[in-house]
Structures are given as structure tokens and as C-alpha cells.
Amino acid sequence: MFLQKIESKNAPKPVGAYSPAVKLGDFVYMSGQIGLDPQTNEMVDGIEAQTKQVMENIKALLNEKGLDMHHIVKTTILLDNIDDFSVVNDIYGSYFTSGVFPARSAFEVAKLPKNALVEIECLVIDTLIYEQQQQQSCGGCSSDDCGDDCGCGGCHE
Numbered sequence: 001m002f003l004q005k006i007e008s009k010n011a012p013k014p015v016g017a018y019s020p021a022v023k024l025g026d027f028v029y030m031s032g033q034i035g036l037d038p039q040t041n042e043m044v045d046g047i048e049a050q051t052k053q054v055m056e057n058i059k060a061l062l063n064e065k066g067l068d069m070h071h072i073v074k075t076t077i078l079l080d081n082i083d084d085f086s087v088v089n090d091i092y093g094s095y096f097t098s099g100v101f102p103a104r105s106a107f108e109v110a111k112l113p114k115n116a117l118v119e120i121e122c123l124v125i126d127t128l129i130y131e132q133q134q135q136q137s138c139g140g141c142s143s144d145d146c147g148d149d150c151g152c153g154g155c156h157e
């Protein structure tokens with residue numbers, strides 16, 4: 001196993017001594033993403049725009065390895081102001097459509113790099129294990145709750 005750097009033309013350059021994401025075996029560890037526009041490497045304005053930019057930056061890095069938001073298993077949200085929780089939560093939530101959100105922690109912190117208003121980091125699992133886990137954890141969903149949205153693709157078989 002070796003540590004592989006992940007970067008994307010569609011995600012901002014690091015602002016310090018870190019890789020945007022690294023892949024080790026079946027896991028991708030994504031550094032905290034902040035609301036930098038990848039074209040300019042400048043911070044976008046306001047909590048809504050920054051949250052959307054963070055989620056787009058996460059998507060871009062995942063796409064580099066053929067992954068998407070549904071491969072994320074755990075996130076950490078760091079907020080400059082906990083009063084922004086609701087607006088960040090709503091935008092963040094809209095990026096997950098499988099019916100199963102990743103596990104998550106959220107904190108207000110004293111300061112973020114580049115005076116960002118929000119930073120989100122992710123732990124991601126690659127396609128093979130994700131699919132195996134879906135099949136193993138399904139094990140007989142109730143027919144009312146199960147369907148294409150559950151993501152397992154095999155509940156009715």
C-alpha cells in the first residue's frame with residue numbers, strides 16, 4: 001500500500017503543507033475544504049456561497065477517483081459561527097440523495113485558515129468496499145422503506 005495524492009483542476013490548491021486528499025488502500029482521506037474558487041484560489045463571499053463552494057470542491061476531488069458524495073462515510077464540519085449551522089446544514093444535506101447521510105461532527109471553532117466561514121473534511125471509502133457494505137448491511141430492508149433510493153440495488157431480490 002502507498003499513499004497517493006489526489007488533486008483536481010476543479011478544486012482549489014492547498015493553502016498549506018497538505019494534499020487536497022490522499023488515497024490509502026480503499027480509503028480516501030480528504031483535507032478540510034474551504035470556500036476557495038478553484039479558478040482564482042480566492043475565497044467566495046458569504047456563508048451560503050462558501051458552503052456550496054466547499055461541497056463542489058469535495059465533489060471535484062471525489063470525481064478524480066470516480067467517486068461521488070455517496071462514498072463519503074464521515075464528515076467534520078468546522079464553523080466560524082455556530083449560528084450558521086442551519087444554513088450550512090441545509091446546503092450540505094442537499095448534496096446527499098441516497099437516504100443515508102454520512103456520520104458527522106460539527107463544531108464552532110475560534111478561527112479557520114484564510115478566515116473561512118466553514119471548512120468540511122471527509123473520510124471516504126472506495127467503490128468496491130462501499131458496494132460490498134451496502135450488500136452486507138442490507139440483509140432484508142422492509143419493502144416500505146426500501147427502493148432504488150436506498151442505494152443497495154438488491155433489496156427486492
Ligand SMILES: CC(=[NH2+])C(=O)[O-]
Nearest residue numbers: 016031032033034113
Ligand atoms: C484548509 C486546510 N485544510 C488546512 O489544513 O489549512
